[in-house]
Amino acid sequence: MTELHGFDLLREQVIPEINSQARLYRHKRTGAELLSIENDDTNKVFGITFRTPPQDSTGLPHIMEHSVLCGSRKYPVKEPFVELLKGSLNTFLNAMTYPDKTCYPVASQNLQDFYNLIDVYLDAVFYPLISPYTLKQEGWHYKQLDPEGALSYKGVVFNEMKGAYSSPDDLLAEKCQHSLFPDNTYGLDSGGDPRVIPDLTYEQFKAFHQTYYHPSNARIFFYGDDPAAERLRILDEWLKDFDQIPVNSQVALQASFPSPRQITIPYSTGENAEAARHYLTVNWLLPENNDPEINLALSILAHILIGTPAAPLRKALIDSGLGEDLTGRGLATELRQMYFSTGLKGVRAQETQKVEKLILDTLQELARTGIDPETTAASVNTVEFRLRENNTGAFPRGLSLMLRALNTWLHGGNPISSLAFEAPLASIKTKTASGSHYFENLIQSYLVDNPHRVTLTLEPDPNLAQQMEAAETARLAAEQAKMTPNDVQAVVSDMHELQRRQETPDSPDALATIPMLKLADLDPQIKTIPGEFVTIAGTTTYYHDLFTNGIVYLNLGFDLHTLPAAWLPYLPLFGQALVEMGTSRQDTVRLSQRIGRETGGIRADWFTSNMHGKANSAAYFFLHAKAITSQTGELLNILTDLLLDARLDNPERFKQILLEAKANVEAQLIPAGHRMVNRRLRARHTEADWASEQMGGIDYLFFLRQLIEKVDTNWTSVLDTLEGIRSRLVNRQAMIVNATLDQNSWQQVQPNLHAFLDRLPDGSHKHIHWQRTTYAAQEGLVIPAQVNYVGKSLDLYRHGYDFHGSALVIAPYLRGTWLWDKVRVQGGAYGGMCSFDHLSGIFTFLSYRDPNLEKTIAIYDQSSAFLSQIDLNEQELTKSIIGAIGDLDAYQLPDAQGFTALVRHLTGINDPMRQAIRDEVLSTTAEHFRQFGDALGAAQADGEIAILGAQDGLASSELTLDIKKVL
Secondary structure (H helix, E strand, O other), X not given: OOEEOOEEEEEEEEEHHHOEEEEEEEEOOOOOEEEEEEOOOOOEEEXXXXXXXXXXXXXXXXXXXXHOOOOEOOOOOOOHHHHHHHHOOEEEEOOEEOOOEEEEEEEEOOHHHHHHHHHHHHHHHHOEOOOHHHHHHHOXXXXXXXXXXXXXXXXXXXXXXXXXXXXXXXXXXXXXXXXHOOOOHHHOOOOOOOOOHHHOOHXXXXXXXXXXXXXXXXXXXXXXXXXXXXXXXXXXXXXXXXXXXXXXXXXXXXXXOOOOEEEEEEEEOOOOOOOOOEEEEEEEEEEEOOOHHHHHHHHHHHHHHHOOOOOHHHHHHHHOOOOOEEEXXXXXXXXXXXXXXXXXXXXXXXHHHHHHHHHHHHHHHHHHHOOOHHHHHHHHHHHHHHHHHOOOOOOOHHHHHHHHHHHHHOOOOOOHHHOOOHHHHHHHHHHHHOOOOHHHHHHHHHHHOOOXXXXXXXXXXXXXXXXXXXXXXXXXXXXXXXXXXXXXXXXXXXXXXXHHHHHOOOOHHHHOOOXXXXXHHOOOOOOOOOOEEEEEOOEEEEEEEOXXXXXXXXXXXXXXXXXXXXXXXXXXXXHHHHHHOOEOOOOHHHHHHHHHHHOOEEEEEEEEEEEOXXXXXXXXXXXXXXXXXXXXXXXXXXXXXXXXHEOOOOHHHHHXXXXXXXXXXXXXXXXXXXXXXXXXXXXXXXHHHHHHHHXXXXXXXXXXXXHHHHHHHOHHHHHHHHHHHHHHHOOHHHEEEEEEEOHHHHHHHHHHHHHHHHOOOOOOOOOOOOOOOOOOOEEEEEOOOOOEEEEEEEEOHHHOOOOOOOHHHHHHXXXXXXHHHHHHHOOOOOEEEEEEEOOOOEEEEEEEOEOOOHHHHHHHHOHHHHHHOOOOOHHHHHHHHHHHHHHHOOOOOHHHHHHHHHHHHHHOOOHHHHHHHHHHXXXXXXXXXXXXXXXXXHHHXXXXXXXXXXXXXXXXXXXXXXXXXXX
């Protein structure tokens, strides 16, 4: 056994699938395990994970995740996490609570920055300060500012989870898991039930950290191109001060049910009870997650069953008309035992049993008569393509691998086996080709014959929110009644002390402990993306010579300004219809099979943006497509069929697409309410943002509800519009092609691309200007939630501000200081943020899961004074500049680089402009902060407001709100 820096090497393996060398170590002194993945990826990842099974639903693991990042032995500032967000080049910085583990990952492309992040995180998890006031701030506390006032609850996690419990989709996901695991830790809420969170004591809080946050209970992960031996040396320096201890954190297996169960749970609908529908899922407990082949096979099976609109189980559910959209977790693989969950949302009360029967009957029929071999082949190819491409988007690849490894590693399994997919994939393909009914047998054994099944129904309850609020009020009143005068005074004193701590700034000496780079460490030059414009068949084509590992990425863009404004809301539906409604020669199922078998995927999307120096907008409909280079010809044949031959004349299928779209937008309102508010606010100011609201915002939701009726009453008109969109949009003269792949492959692809473009219509077109609708200056948008999403927008350019690159430094600083402290820490919201679009001059303030209304608006209005009067020292200024450069240099995979270059071209941003902005960022001074504060102040009086929240809160607000019911 090889030893290095206090670690014993347990196993090692080359993993060609991810071009990596994997080594698993155990620390001799503490027993901590370390998985080291070595490769040439510059986006380095570190993570430390503790197994943290909750013993109740007070949210202790979640609150602890927040709390350890609120100051530590070596870094005694209030929010080291925020200081790192402000002043590092991180490509990922966060922490995540799962039902059985808590993860602390970081990532960076800069080696010294990477080491800095690791140092702060290790001190945070092993030596946090976690005083009683940390629990009060991050978890919960009594709010009572004077002895005569009423008690209330306040706390960041408390309000976050109130928001989570207001979302039926979030509630359903949580309860699906709980229903399958009633006898172990997975039956509890590690995030916290707001009704239970106030039961948590500081003694429990402190003991939890002492028990679980120890190296003996840790799994440590490294990934990337940093020196491998140095990983062990760094960790040994931290771990050598600990001794091994026994930690009882194992997760017990859930015993199987002898027979299926039925559970019904209410969810809050607010005042919209008449329109509210039921949610129903059928859920199965699956095997322990320790066999890579079974894991991969079940992943493919889930794709076969529900992974595409043509998947047999999904299609049966949607075609039934019993609900509006699919719901359920699908295949969940992050727990010790996997589970599968699927069903429908938007179900009438009298038809819930029909949904359950349909699911079970469809599975029995598939097991008995077999799955279409073309469906199986398409799903196997799709999953294989995803594994080989390893495209995690903005999420670091290393972090994705860490989470995959933890599925087995956390419970004593081999983490490396989870990362090597060639052997299990080959075995599955062999069994599938043998005619052994491999996937049918999986359906039979794991679903049809599995008695550990729960049918879970969420039923709408218009009185639930009031009942929960009344119960909380009654509990607080009972607690207050038991308090002696001394108890009351202690609560008031604690509240004032917490406020004092929150409002007291960190000392310069404390802030100086946070490690940071120097300006000299930053590259003064922009990062460029190779690009070459060519004309192919009369169409502008933008090509990027990047290594893509044998994959061609194509973005086909069609100018939306060829369409009248009234047609814009149809566009997302049109895009989905192209891909999901079949062609004259292939129905939906056959087309879906063909796409899955021959390509890496095709998806429709739209893009709108303001343009540099212009009042009009860039607005495009996109088809994004990818395939291995040898399949480019077939990929382009499919795209030809989609654009020219897609059948749009199926009202039943189009209505299904409509219902799914409506359900998706409604599902975003609570978990992503701040984004909906941001889009709504910006729609008031620019054509680009107004168009975005029409195609994805609250206006879009209103449109969808009307269109559902129109499909039934005037389908001919709807079809005429869809065909009109196709005839105007699909025109190679109003089109741009973006291609990302290596030079040699590009030479092979060009003839196919030329042939494809030759087949498209070639005609004249005119640019249509869109007349925007207007909105009330102060808008209240009603949803059934216990928290609010509060936004305000300012038009800085209209009030005389001239853009300077320093704005990209100042906006994140404002977010990470003033708004973080006032809206989140002191106000109790889960988030307070702001954003600035330098192309339009629109600045927006936003809050997330916020208990306040007017108080938050007042904080926004005080932001200008905060900046105008700021006394910024050199260290804080440098830190903020570093953070801004980190944002500008965000890590991107090749396909994202290619598309980013296209976006810059469409919006009029060239490299000299980018360099000028970077120069201004690097030369930012404190005076720029004060000038920006003055700009906020000048625009403040004309600011516009939009708030998503509950009816009662909006109606009783002192704001003059135009109130609309959204949900």
